[in-house]
Amino acid sequence: MTSTDYDVIVVGGAFSGAASALLLRRWLPEARVLVLESSAEFGFKVGEATVEISSYFLHRVLGLHDLLAREHLPKHGLRYWFSAEGGSDLSAMSEIGPSEVPRVPAYQLDRSRLDQSLLELAAAEGSEVRRPAKVTEVELGWPRSTVTIDCGGVTESLTTRWVIDASGRHAFLSRRLRTRRRLEEHPTAAVWSRWRGVRDLDGPAVIGADPTQPKLPPLAPARRLATNHFCGRGWWVWMIPLRGGETSIGLVYDKRLFEFPSGATPLEGFEPFIRSQSGLRELVDGAELVPDDLHAYKHLPYTSDRYMGKGWALVGDAASFLDPFYSPGLDHAALSIYTAMSVIRDELSGQQSEADLEREVVHHNELFQRSIKRWFSAIYLDKYELFGDAELTGASFLLDTSLYYMGVVTPIHQDIENLKIPVFGEEILPTKIAYSIMRFYSRRLVKLARRRQARGDYGRRNEGLRALVRTAGIGPTESMAMFRAGLALWLKAELSNLLPARRVRTPVRAS
Ligand SMILES: Cc1cc2nc3c(=O)[nH]c(=O)nc-3n(C[C@H](O)[C@H](O)[C@H](O)COP(=O)(O)OP(=O)(O)OC[C@H]3O[C@@H](n4cnc5c(N)ncnc54)[C@H](O)[C@@H]3O)c2cc1C
Known part of the structure; x- marks a missing residue:
C-alpha cells in the first residue's frame, strides 16, 4: 500500500x-x-530562453x-533591432547585441x-x-x-x-x-505562438547568396540562436529558435502605450502585426503559425x-x-x-x-x-517607454546586462551559496548602492524618452546604429567593455538632450 x-x-x-x-x-x-x-x-x-542564473x-x-x-539549443545572447517609423529592411535597421559567442553558457x-x-x-x-x-x-x-x-x-x-x-x-x-x-x-500583456518556416537570420535568404557581400556584417555568433528582439514604443517582439526548426514568436506590450488592434481577437491581431513589422516581415515571409498554438495573457x-x-x-x-x-x-x-x-x-x-x-x-x-x-x-x-528608441534601449540593455554580470552572475559563479540571495535581496551597502545606481539611470533614461517624445526626436537614430559589443563575462572587470558601451550611449543621449531640439527624422526607405 x-x-x-x-x-x-x-x-x-x-x-x-x-x-x-x-x-x-x-x-x-x-x-x-x-x-x-x-x-x-x-x-x-x-519560458524557453534561459539567462545566466x-x-x-x-x-x-x-x-x-x-x-x-x-x-536543446545553445543560446547566443540577446539581440535588439530597431527601425525608423514607416519601416525598413533588416540590413538598414539598427542592431545592438554581442559580437562574440557568449562566454557563459545559456540555452534556448x-x-x-x-x-x-x-x-x-x-x-x-x-x-x-x-x-x-x-x-x-x-x-x-x-x-x-x-x-x-x-x-x-x-x-x-x-x-x-x-x-x-x-x-x-x-x-x-x-x-x-x-x-x-x-x-x-505595470500593465503589460502578451500574445505568442510557434511558427514554422521562419527564415534563418544567418542563411542565404537573409544574408544573400554571395558570402563575399553579406547583407548583414559577419559575426562569430549565430544571430538565429540569439533571443532576437524587435522593438517599438510600448512593445517588443521576441523571436526564439526551437530545436526542430520551429520558432517561438511573442509580442509583449504595455497597455498604456500600445493598443492591440481594437476589436481583434489575439489571433486576428497578432499575425498581421508580426507580418507588418520591419525585419519581422522579412523573416516570416513564407512562414506559418503552428495551428491551434496561439496563447495570450491579458495581464502579466x-x-x-x-x-x-x-x-x-x-x-x-x-x-x-x-x-x-x-x-x-x-x-x-x-x-x-x-x-x-x-x-x-x-x-x-x-x-x-x-x-x-x-x-x-x-x-x-x-x-x-x-x-x-x-x-x-x-x-x-516604465521601461516600455524606451523601446521605440534604439539609443535609449541600447544604453539600458548594455548597462543592465553588464551590472547583472558583475553583481549577480559573478558572485554566484564564485560561490554557489550566493544562489540563496535573490537579486537586490540583501540589506547591505554594496547591494543598496548597486540598486540605487540602476534605479537612477533607469529613471533618467525614461525621463530622456519622455523628453525626446516631447521634442520630436524620439527614435531619431533607429537606423544605422550598429552596436556590436564584447560579451560580458565572469569576474569583476570582465563586463567593463559592455558597461562602457552602455555608459557611452547614455551620455550621448544626455548630451543630445542638452542641445536644442532637432526634429530629425531618419530617411525612411521604401519597402
Ligand atoms: C509571455 C511570457 C514569456 C516568457 N518567456 C520566458 C523566457 O524566455 N525565459 C524565462 O526564463 N521565463 C520566461 N517566462 C516565464 C516562465 O514561463 C515561467 O517563469 C516558468 O514557466 C515558471 O515555471 P514553473 O514551473 O514555476 O510554472 P509552470 O511552468 O507554469 O508549471 C506549473 C505546473 O503546475 C501544474 N499545476 C497547476 N495547478 C496545479 C494543481 N492544482 N495541482 C497539480 N498541478 C498543478 C501545471 O499543470 C504546471 O505543469 C515567460 C513568461 C511569459 C508569460
Missing part, C-alpha cells in the same frame, strides 16, 4: 516543482517527496549539461521536453510522482498539512510536513492565502506578499512573475527553489530549532519582498 504521509508534497511537476523535488532528494535521499502534476502531458509553453542552476546545480547539449529550451526530463529524473531519483493528479484543497497546519487531490475523479487525502507550491500562474496557495497581488503599475505581473510560512513555500511563478523582458522567469524560479529547499533541508534534517526555523522564514520573506520590489523598480518600471 502506498503511504499517504510525506515529508514534502509538491504541487505542480513542471520546471519549479520537478527541480525542487530533485534538489531536495539529492540533499536528503531519505526524504519522502511526492510530486503532483495535474496535466497528463506538458503542452507548448513559454537559470543556466547555471540547470548545468551546475542540477548537473544537466549533457542533456541540455543533446536536447524546448520547455515541455525539459519539464518532462526533469520530472522523469525526479522520479528516477526517488521522488514519487502522480500524474494526472490535481490538488484541489490544502489545509495548512504545523507540523502537518492536509492535501486533497483529484485523481481521475477519485478524491484522496494526504498529509505532509511541507507543502511546496510550484503551480505556476495558478498560484494555488497565494490565492487561497490572499497574498497574491497584481502589479497594476503579480507577486505574493509572502513566499514562505512554517510548513509551506512558494517557488517559481507560483510566487511572482514580473516581466518576460530579459527572460528572468527561470532565474527567479532557480533562486526561489534553491533558497526554499535549503531552509526545508535544514528543517527536515533536524539542524534547526523551532526558533531558528521561525527566524529563517521571516528572513526568507524579507529577502524576496525586498528583491521583487527593487528588481521591479530598478529594471521594469
Whole structure:
C-alpha cells in the first residue's frame, strides 16, 4: 500500500516543482517527496530562453549539461533591432547585441521536453510522482498539512510536513492565502505562438547568396540562436529558435502605450502585426503559425506578499512573475527553489530549532519582498517607454546586462551559496548602492524618452546604429567593455538632450 504521509508534497511537476523535488532528494535521499502534476502531458509553453542564473542552476546545480547539449539549443545572447517609423529592411535597421559567442553558457529550451526530463529524473531519483493528479484543497497546519487531490475523479487525502507550491500562474496557495497581488503599475500583456518556416537570420535568404557581400556584417555568433528582439514604443517582439526548426514568436506590450488592434481577437491581431513589422516581415515571409498554438495573457505581473510560512513555500511563478523582458522567469524560479529547499533541508534534517526555523522564514520573506520590489523598480518600471528608441534601449540593455554580470552572475559563479540571495535581496551597502545606481539611470533614461517624445526626436537614430559589443563575462572587470558601451550611449543621449531640439527624422526607405 502506498503511504499517504510525506515529508514534502509538491504541487505542480513542471520546471519549479520537478527541480525542487530533485534538489531536495539529492540533499536528503531519505526524504519522502511526492510530486503532483495535474496535466497528463506538458503542452507548448513559454519560458524557453534561459539567462545566466537559470543556466547555471540547470548545468551546475542540477548537473544537466549533457542533456541540455543533446536536447536543446545553445543560446547566443540577446539581440535588439530597431527601425525608423514607416519601416525598413533588416540590413538598414539598427542592431545592438554581442559580437562574440557568449562566454557563459545559456540555452534556448524546448520547455515541455525539459519539464518532462526533469520530472522523469525526479522520479528516477526517488521522488514519487502522480500524474494526472490535481490538488484541489490544502489545509495548512504545523507540523502537518492536509492535501486533497483529484485523481481521475477519485478524491484522496494526504498529509505532509511541507507543502511546496510550484503551480505556476495558478498560484494555488497565494490565492487561497490572499497574498497574491497584481502589479497594476505595470500593465503589460502578451500574445505568442510557434511558427514554422521562419527564415534563418544567418542563411542565404537573409544574408544573400554571395558570402563575399553579406547583407548583414559577419559575426562569430549565430544571430538565429540569439533571443532576437524587435522593438517599438510600448512593445517588443521576441523571436526564439526551437530545436526542430520551429520558432517561438511573442509580442509583449504595455497597455498604456500600445493598443492591440481594437476589436481583434489575439489571433486576428497578432499575425498581421508580426507580418507588418520591419525585419519581422522579412523573416516570416513564407512562414506559418503552428495551428491551434496561439496563447495570450491579458495581464502579466503579480507577486505574493509572502513566499514562505512554517510548513509551506512558494517557488517559481507560483510566487511572482514580473516581466518576460530579459527572460528572468527561470532565474527567479532557480533562486526561489534553491533558497526554499535549503531552509526545508535544514528543517527536515533536524539542524534547526523551532526558533531558528521561525527566524529563517521571516528572513526568507524579507529577502524576496525586498528583491521583487527593487528588481521591479530598478529594471521594469516604465521601461516600455524606451523601446521605440534604439539609443535609449541600447544604453539600458548594455548597462543592465553588464551590472547583472558583475553583481549577480559573478558572485554566484564564485560561490554557489550566493544562489540563496535573490537579486537586490540583501540589506547591505554594496547591494543598496548597486540598486540605487540602476534605479537612477533607469529613471533618467525614461525621463530622456519622455523628453525626446516631447521634442520630436524620439527614435531619431533607429537606423544605422550598429552596436556590436564584447560579451560580458565572469569576474569583476570582465563586463567593463559592455558597461562602457552602455555608459557611452547614455551620455550621448544626455548630451543630445542638452542641445536644442532637432526634429530629425531618419530617411525612411521604401519597402
Ligand atoms: C509571455 C511570457 C514569456 C516568457 N518567456 C520566458 C523566457 O524566455 N525565459 C524565462 O526564463 N521565463 C520566461 N517566462 C516565464 C516562465 O514561463 C515561467 O517563469 C516558468 O514557466 C515558471 O515555471 P514553473 O514551473 O514555476 O510554472 P509552470 O511552468 O507554469 O508549471 C506549473 C505546473 O503546475 C501544474 N499545476 C497547476 N495547478 C496545479 C494543481 N492544482 N495541482 C497539480 N498541478 C498543478 C501545471 O499543470 C504546471 O505543469 C515567460 C513568461 C511569459 C508569460
